[in-house]
Amino acid sequence: MAKHGxxxxxxxxxxxxxxxxxxxxxxxxxTMVVNSFKFKNDIYLDPFGPPMRVNLEGYKTVxxxxxxxxxxxxxxxxTVISLALILFLGSLxxxxxxxxxxRASRWIYLFFVAGLxxxxxxxxxxxxxxxxxxxxxxxxxxxxxxxVAMGLPIAVYALYEFIRGLPNELTEAALIDGTGPFRIYRxxxxxxxxxxxxxxxxxxxxxxxxxxxxxxxxxxxDDQRTLILGVTRLFGEYQTDWSKIxxxxxxxxVPVIILYLAMAKQFIAGLTAGxxxx
Amino acid sequence: MWLLxxxxxxxxxxxxxxxxxxxxxxxxxFSGSGYSLDNFxxxxxxxxxxxxxxxxxxxxxxFRNNWVFxxxxxxxxxxxxxxxxxxLTGKPLAGKGFFRTVIFIPVTLSxxxxxxxxxxxxxxxxxALNLFLAKVGLQSLALPWLGDPRTALAVVTLVSxxxxxxxxxxxxxxxxxxxPEDLFESAQIDGAGVWRVFAQVKLPLLMPIVGIVTVLTFVxxxxxxxxxxxMEGANGPPSYSTDLxxxxxxxxxxxxxxxxxxxxxxxxxxxxxxxxxxxxxxxLLANRLTGERVAGAxxxxxxx
Numbered sequence: 001m002a003k004h005g006x007x008x009x010x011x012x013x014x015x016x017x018x019x020x021x022x023x024x025x026x027x028x029x030x031t032m033v034v035n036s037f038k039f040k041n042d043i044y045l046d047p048f049g050p051p052m053r054v055n056l057e058g059y060k061t062v063x064x065x066x067x068x069x070x071x072x073x074x075x076x077x078x079t080v081i082s083l084a085l086i087l088f089l090g091s092l093x094x095x096x097x098x099x100x101x102x103r104a105s106r107w108i109y110l111f112f113v114a115g116l117x118x119x120x121x122x123x124x125x126x127x128x129x130x131x132x133x134x135x136x137x138x139x140x141x142x143x144x145x146x147x148v149a150m151g152l153p154i155a156v157y158a159l160y161e162f163i164r165g166l167p168n169e170l171t172e173a174a175l176i177d178g179t180g181p182f183r184i185y186r187x188x189x190x191x192x193x194x195x196x197x198x199x200x201x202x203x204x205x206x207x208x209x210x211x212x213x214x215x216x217x218x219x220x221x222d223d224q225r226t227l228i229l230g231v232t233r234l235f236g237e238y239q240t241d242w243s244k245i246x247x248x249x250x251x252x253x254v255p256v257i258i259l260y261l262a263m264a265k266q267f268i269a270g271l272t273a274g275x276x277x278x
Numbered sequence: 279m280w281l282l283x284x285x286x287x288x289x290x291x292x293x294x295x296x297x298x299x300x301x302x303x304x305x306x307x308f309s310g311s312g313y314s315l316d317n318f319x320x321x322x323x324x325x326x327x328x329x330x331x332x333x334x335x336x337x338x339x340x341f342r343n344n345w346v347f348x349x350x351x352x353x354x355x356x357x358x359x360x361x362x363x364x365x366l367t368g369k370p371l372a373g374k375g376f377f378r379t380v381i382f383i384p385v386t387l388s389x390x391x392x393x394x395x396x397x398x399x400x401x402x403x404x405x406a407l408n409l410f411l412a413k414v415g416l417q418s419l420a421l422p423w424l425g426d427p428r429t430a431l432a433v434v435t436l437v438s439x440x441x442x443x444x445x446x447x448x449x450x451x452x453x454x455x456x457x458p459e460d461l462f463e464s465a466q467i468d469g470a471g472v473w474r475v476f477a478q479v480k481l482p483l484l485m486p487i488v489g490i491v492t493v494l495t496f497v498x499x500x501x502x503x504x505x506x507x508x509m510e511g512a513n514g515p516p517s518y519s520t521d522l523x524x525x526x527x528x529x530x531x532x533x534x535x536x537x538x539x540x541x542x543x544x545x546x547x548x549x550x551x552x553x554x555x556x557x558x559x560x561x562l563l564a565n566r567l568t569g570e571r572v573a574g575a576x577x578x579x580x581x582x
Contacts, residue, residue, distance in 0.1 A: 008370075011369075011371060014365045015371075017361065017362075017365065018365060018373075018377045021358075021380075021381065025384060028395050029383075032395050047409055048406065048410075085290075089287040092283045092286065092287060093284040093286075095283060100284075111288075112287075115295055115296065117561065120295055121503075121527075121550070122303075123295065123300075124298075124532065124546075125531050125532075125543050126299075126302040128313060129313055130294070130298060132313055145293070145294045149294035150294075152290065152295075156287065181280075181283070206385075210389065210390075212388070212503075212504045213503060217528075217532050228391070231391060231394070234394070252388065253387045256387060257386070260382075260383065261379065264382070268448050271448075272452065
């Protein structure tokens with residue numbers, strides 16, 4: 001319905017709305033980043049403009065003399081390990097549920113899907129006790145099994161739908177050749193479900209990287225913190241060190257923003273995936 | 279054989295999700311000291327939650343605040359989301375891709391970090407907002423927005439809406455793009471204006487998405503914690519005006535109330551169970567109203 005040449009009289013109004021909102025999104029992030037490069041007095045003099053003199057002290061203290069690099073590595077390890085386990089265990093289970101024709105597999109599938117409705121936070125009290133029992137309290141590793149458990153329902157749900165949509169002939173030919181089911185899974189099914197794996201990965205990546213709740217309740221020891229939990233300490237200790245506070249805040253979201261800008265389409269599709277299918 | 283494939287996933291999912299959720303509900307009937315709950319007390323925790331004047335006033339306060347939080351979010355976040363979606367799927371407009379990308383940026387950021395950024399911006403003495411207001415001659419609006427019990431909750435809600443508006447926007451866009459073009463065309467041939475096309479063609483067809491968005495918002499809001507924790511603190515200050523179910527649960531079940539600092543985990547489990555019942559009732563109601571299966575969507579946002 002392209003109506004070339006017809007002027008859209010509402011266009012200015014639309015640009016006003018979208019432009020105003022874009023400013024409202026970009027302005028806070030801009031202020032945070034530019035001020036992280038300023039001297040304290042310059043922030044007060046001109047809080048919105050680009051830095052007149054560049055001050056790298058904030059970044060220097062963060063990298064050389066603070067626990068933040070450690071927090072960053074902790075978060076990185078937690079996210080990578082959790083995602084790998086979610087994708088591996090989730091795809092195995094989804095594959096089994098598709099190929100295994102029985103009442104039991106139907107129940108297993110429904111058991112996972114039921115987890116989509118329940119926020120895991122409800123179980124926090126018992127999870128605390130479990131972590132104490134396992135001796136994992138105060139350890140970075142404590143959050144990993146929780147993230148894996150929380151990511152499995154969407155992984156099984158999305159991958160089940162996807163694997164079921166694959167043509168049966170592909171695997172049947174291999175079965176007749178006498179190929180074992182694990183080999184079929186690894187060399188035939190996995191390569192085919194890559195797009196679905198990417199969606200599941202992004203869907204879980206953002207909440208895991210950004211999670212505050214579980215690190216907050218499980219981890220108190222300093223060197224075991226994740227990045228986001230580490231950020232909560234900012235205001236207590238560096239009360240007036242603005243360039244440091246802003247440097248940490250910038251560092252904790254700039255990687256995600258860059259990743260997002262590089263693959264905006266996949267992010268939007270991934271993060272809204274669970275919702276739109278309903 | 280196939281069971282072997284599914285077993286590792288079942289084990290992790292059962293041990294760290296299904297079991298703890300169910301067991302936490304059971305634990306709401308127990309009390310004990312510290313982290314071990316071994317003393318069966320029947321409905322005692324619930325009686326305290328609803329009848330103890332001190333605890334129940336905090337509970338009802340958080341419960342009420344949470345409904346305000348939900349109401350403002352629906353009103354602001356989701357109507358803006360719908361508006362953005364309508365603009366972005368309407369007539370050709372240069373820069374659609376750019377606006378789509380920008381609107382969704384905050385969704386990818388940590389709630390804690392965006393909460394801190396806005397807290398700095400809203401600081402009454404040197405925050406960017408008040409400096410800006412002073413510059414443009416609106417000194418009278420330069421107020422301690424987060425320190426006033428009358429405005430704090432609304433401001434926190436708006437920051438949360440700022441962050442999450444990209445979700446409803448993208449969901450409404452997906453919904454609008456699925457509506458067949460010829461429906462608009464025939465409506466336009468009939469001479470229907472923009473508003474009538476929206477009200478009589480688009481909105482009715484979007485109702486399932488409205489249902490999903492409502493459920494997601496509801497689940498997300500009744501689990502919200504980070505935004506209040508970042509901007510105001512776990513006590514929901516000033517004077518509990520920003521206390522939500524999430525912060526109330528954190529204080530009772532996990533961190534312990536000031537000044538004791540020892541968690542009352544049985545009571546906390548009761549708070550979690552009540553939250554679960556509220557969520558469940560809300561989802562059932564939404565299913566009834568929109569006649570759609572939207573339950574599957576709920577978990578998605580329940581973890582923010």
